[in-house]
Amino acid sequence: MTLEEIFEENAAYVWRVLRRLGVGEADVEDVCQEVFLTVHRKLDTFDGSSALRTWLYGICLRLASEYRRRPHRRREEVAEAVPEQVMAAPQDETLDRRRALDRLDAALDQLDDDKRAVFVLYEIEQVPMAEIAKAAGCPLQTAYSRLRAARAQIEAAMRRYELGAPRGGAARITEGSNV
Structure with missing residues (x-):
């Protein structure tokens, strides 16, 4: 290939x-x-x-x-005009989708790298767990344990967002164990 x-x-x-x-x-x-x-x-x-x-x-x-x-030092670029995608998209639907993705990203940011990797591969990319364990370099049961812990942390974070907890990373995930 x-x-x-x-x-x-x-x-x-x-x-x-x-x-x-x-x-x-x-x-x-x-x-x-x-x-x-x-x-x-x-x-x-x-x-x-x-x-x-x-x-x-x-x-x-x-x-x-x-x-x-690594430190991030990217300067914002000012657009001369509003992009067509923004003008054409239904605003309420786009805003709701963007907020949901932002909440998911914030919840994922609270996971450690091992749990995040397993969660993203299994739940979002739908990779078989045997391949995930191989990619993560861990036993299959450890990968399942990380997935279970990640799910619990994601669910807790999403509940906090629904209840109006502070946004922008102020709410830390504390449930679950570090596997």
Whole structure:
């Protein structure tokens, strides 16, 4: 399989995974490019012992983790005009969807990397748990335990948001154990 084929079939997947792993919307394009540069450099080392998407997820996980640790100094760019997508979209529906995604992102931000990885792969990307355990480098039961703990933390965070708890990361997730 060529890099071009891998990119065409998996760019949207990589984009979604990076966003759910905490890469900011303004930076996801750059980190996505880093993922495919890494794929280009390491494609000859991919042995096929795991699924291609599992391998890509491992690369995304490492780069997203590096991204979250580095300081961010991106300047905002002022748009000259309102984008067409904003003008054409039904505002209430778009706003509700954006708020729901923001709440999910905030809840995901409260998870540690191990739980977040398992939750995103299983619940959002629908990867089989055996592949997730392999990608995470842990026993299958540990992966299930992380998923259970992540679900509990996500549910608690979402309940707090529904009850009007402070937004913007002020509400910390404290339930569940660190697996």
